[in-house]
Amino acid sequence: MxxxxxxxxxxxxxxxxxxxxxxxxxxxxxxxxxxxxxxxxxxxxxxxxxxxxxxxxxxxxxxxxxxxxxxxxxxxxxxxxYLRAVVEACPFPAAGLEGRQLHVTYFSAPVDAARFAEVDQEVYLPEEFRLGDRALYLYAPDGLGRSRLAASLSRPRLNKGVIATTRNWNTVTKLAELTA
Missing domain, CATH: 3.30.70.1280 (SP0830-like domains)
Structure with missing residues (x-):
């Protein structure tokens, strides 16, 4: 099982x-x-x-x-x-952040960096994102609701052809724990 x-x-x-x-x-x-x-x-x-x-x-x-x-x-x-690997591969210092500051967008299929090439990350600092295995890690220090970068990343053309759904870090880690 x-x-x-x-x-x-x-x-x-x-x-x-x-x-x-x-x-x-x-x-x-x-x-x-x-x-x-x-x-x-x-x-x-x-x-x-x-x-x-x-x-x-x-x-x-x-x-x-x-x-x-x-x-x-x-x-x-x-x-x-997979869920455990997502937690372990986090490129941000998760232990030092609040759950509302770190999010993972799960994709139904692999996505490559070229898909997000038009997003100029410098414009959104201190917010940042990094790609992982069928996942995007988003650091949004003021939370997702106030994140300009999150709004940019959720544009339909960036997510075309894949299902994308986002969870905060607390949920990401809890799902890894619950599936153990």
């Missing part, structure tokens, strides 16, 4: 796209997943599964959520090894 985290994009934030976590757990259990737990209300679930790969598990969950709740929700599924 492999333990995974499902990251749902854009649910239960800002008063829109309501998805009850109890309903999400029920849908996941109906799909045959075991040990299903949700974390917070903003679209994270941890589960175990003996079959499937990350992409097919995400697609199945997207389809099941659409069928049950009528919502078109993008889902990224990642296993514990």
């Amino acid at each position: 492999t333990t995974y985290a499902a990251l749902l994009r854009g649910v239960n934030v800002g008063g829109g796209r309501k998805l009850p976590m109890a309903g999400l757990r029920a849908v996941m259990e109906e799909l045959g997943h075991t040990g299903v737990r949700t974390y917070l209300q903003s679209g994270q679930a941890v589960f175990t599964c003996a079959h499937g790969d990350e992409e097919s598990l995400a697609a199945g969950l997207t389809e099941a959520i659409g069928g049950r709740f009528g919502l078109d929700v993008d889902v990224i599924v990642r296993d514990h090894g």
